[in-house]
Amino acid sequence: MCRVEDAVLSLLQGCNSMQRLHKIHAHAVIHGLDLRPAVTAKLLSFCATSSAGDLSYALVLFSRLPIPATPHWNSLIRGFAVSPSPSFSISLYNSMFCSADCRPDAATFSFLLKACGRAATAEKSREVHGTIFRSGFASNLIVSTNLSRAYSDNGFVKDARKVFDEMPERDIVAWNSIIACYCRVGMHEEAIKVYRKMSAVGFGLDEFTVVGLLSSCAHLGALELGVWVHKLAVKNGFLKKNVFVGNALVDMYAKCGNLQQARQVFDQMPKRDIFTWNSMLFGLSMYGCGQEAITLFDQMLMAGIQPNDVSFLGLLMGCNHQGLADEGVKHFHLMSSKFAIQPDAKHYCCVVDMLGRAGRLEEAIKFVKTSPFLFDSVLWRAMLSACKIHKNVEFGELVMENLIKMSAYNAGDCCLLAGIYASIGDSNGVSKMRKMVKEQGMKTTPGWSCIELNGEVRKFVVDDNSHPEIEEIHDKIKEMIRRATSLGFAPEIEEWMENGVGIHSEMLAIAFGLMRTPEGMRLRITKNLRICKDCHLLTKLVSHAFGREIVVRDRMRFHQFESGSCSCKDYW
DNA sequence: ATAGGGTTAG
Incomplete structure (x- = not known):
């Protein structure tokens, strides 16, 4: 290897922008080094996988290679897997698979599976599963963790678990991954069960385990377990070095009925990010502390954190629960005018709820009708529950008609309208709704x-x-x-x-x-x-x-x- | 010549 090539490689190692990359590339061309395998691999890897890179330029470089090798394919597949078009990774893999010049390796499958998860292609995941099995990569811990994750991302929790159960050996990452899978789909009891099993076979926990566990505690309201996890997190120093852990703790305490403790963790955190502030905002709003939520929101701005759509949802919910309708509407308008955040259906829904609950039903209906989410059933549903609170049959029936027109009514809506009829003693109305639910075989959400x-x-x-x-x-x-x-x-x-x-x-x-x-x-x-x-x-x-x-x-x-x-x- | 796991809202 010549000295110039060494120099080019080391320049590429320190490259941090596309501008710089172009200069180094030109340098390589002048010295006739641009097709050396080590150089092309580095060039491609930067363009395809660095956050300062450029995927389309990666494709240009790739197209100039006479015979692309496995690392070249891998860079592209990896880059597209996390891009807005992950399905392109799959096309690339298909071409690679047909090429006679190289074979996929373990890394190929890892990147490809990431793409399968993000592109939501269950069939491809299954096909790749078969290929992995036949080519002997199933025994690779990282590949099978990725495979499990791909099934989970596609909504196939049972398959994800099966892959996990069939792993020849498991490390802490594999355990954390399956716990996270259950957290994502809301199977929190199962997540905790898996943790107990993990612990029983001798694994400790790390920051990732803690975050998953706390999330499950939060959803289940399991304060005692949450407090136990908190102690372990402190003992291991996770809180100091990892902002995720603090965020999950704030959320857990808020959701488990201990707002003071949530606030204390919040106040003691060495670093706070947008999740920290949002979790605290939601905490306050869940307890009906709208005024405090507004104060915290202002403190967040002063701390230099840019609020996002979730921040505003927390703030609006806080206003809603404390009956601060005017404050809420004011902040709803500030969202787009001052912060350039487009409110989505949830924000609109919150305002409908806020106005409706405050008894301003006409205003609420007008707000729905003039909103961009006029055809979103969620807004009408919020309207219906406001009608229930204020026992307004007239509006209630009108809203139901709209939902029926949109073919978007469900059993919950019928229950709501039935509730309105019941509250004014209209038993005919009640039985009409019950009949509707029964005859059309609509499913209600079972309460727990x-x-x-x-x-x-x-x-x-x-x-x-x-x-x-x-x-x-x-x-x-x-x-x-x-x-x-x-x-x-x-x-x-x-x-x-x-x-x-x-x-x-x-x-x-x-x-x-x-x-x-x-x-x-x-x-x-x-x-x-x-x-x-x-x-x-x-x-x-x-x-x-x-x-x-x-x-x-x-x-x-x-x-x-x-x-x-x-x-x-x-x-x- | 490269690979796997985490938090808020719905």
Whole structure:
């Protein structure tokens, strides 16, 4: 190898811009070195994979190679896999596979699988799986971790797990990867189960494990487990060196009912990024602290962090939950005018909810009709739930007509309208809606509630009588209703307490909590749907009658029940 | 001559 080639290679090593690369390239051409394998590989690798690179120029370089070798193909496949057009990686691989001059190696498959995941091509993933199996790369740990990830990205969780289970050996990355897979699809109990298994076979945890676990704790409301993970994170120094860990902790504490602790972690973090601020914003908004959310938002600006669409969603939700409709609308307009962020359907939805909940129904409808998301059912759905809160049949029926016209109505919508009919005593309306759900075979989302006792999460599903303690639970619910009734409990919909049928899952969880925890202990419930009006009222009265603080996290926010009232001030 | 894992919202 000549000295000039050495020099060119070392220049390429330190290259950090395309401008620089062009100069080095010209230099190589002058000395007749531009087709040396080592030089072309380096040139290509920079253009295709560096953030300062240029994929189209990589293609130009590649086309000039008389016989591209495996590393050349790999660079391109790698570059396109993370580009906006990952499917081009697959085309490249197909050409490479047909070429007689080189064979794919382990790295090829790693990059290709990344592309398969991002391009959402389950069929290709399966085909590649076969190729990997036949060519003996299945025993490669990195390749099979990538394969598992590709299945997971395509929504095939079971296949992802199968690949994981069939690995001849697993390292911590493989374990973290499958845990993350369960987190992404919302199978948080499974994620924790896998961690316990990982731990049982002798693995410790690192930052990635911690982040996955905390995310699962957050979703399940598993505070005790979360606190345990927090301690381990501190002990290992993860918090100091890794911003992800702090972010996940802020989120976990906020979602598990401990806003003060979330704030404390937030305040003590050595470095904060956009996720940190957003997690805290959402934390405040979930507790109905809209005013504090606005303050935090201003502090975020002063700290020099540019807010993004998620920041505004948190802020708007905060305004919404505290009934700060005018503040909310003001910030909604600031989004595009001052921050150049286009509001998406979720932001519009939040404003509809905000206006509707505040009783400004006409304004809300007008807002929907003049929005770019006029044909998005989500906005109409938010409108429908505002009609339910304000028992407005007229608007409710109008909104339902719209949803039907758009063929976008679902069982939840029918339940909402049925609820409106029920609240004004129109039993014909109620049965009309029930018939509609039944005849059209629409599926409702089953409600569930979790309660954590001694580090173990118990899950209750509506009408689920399979629990061994079910009789005791029903007795407790009867007692709750009896004691609440003497405090004036009068439900809007009465039939649900007959014979244990139609009892919402949070009542099962609260009854269970009352049975199994010492007198006076705070109960924390996490549920997937919004709490209904009757359950809200009953929980208020139970908190008084049993002298318990009860914290319920529903789909939207926290309700802290104490001495007969709720932190949401009945505004939710 | 190169490879695999993580956080907020919905």
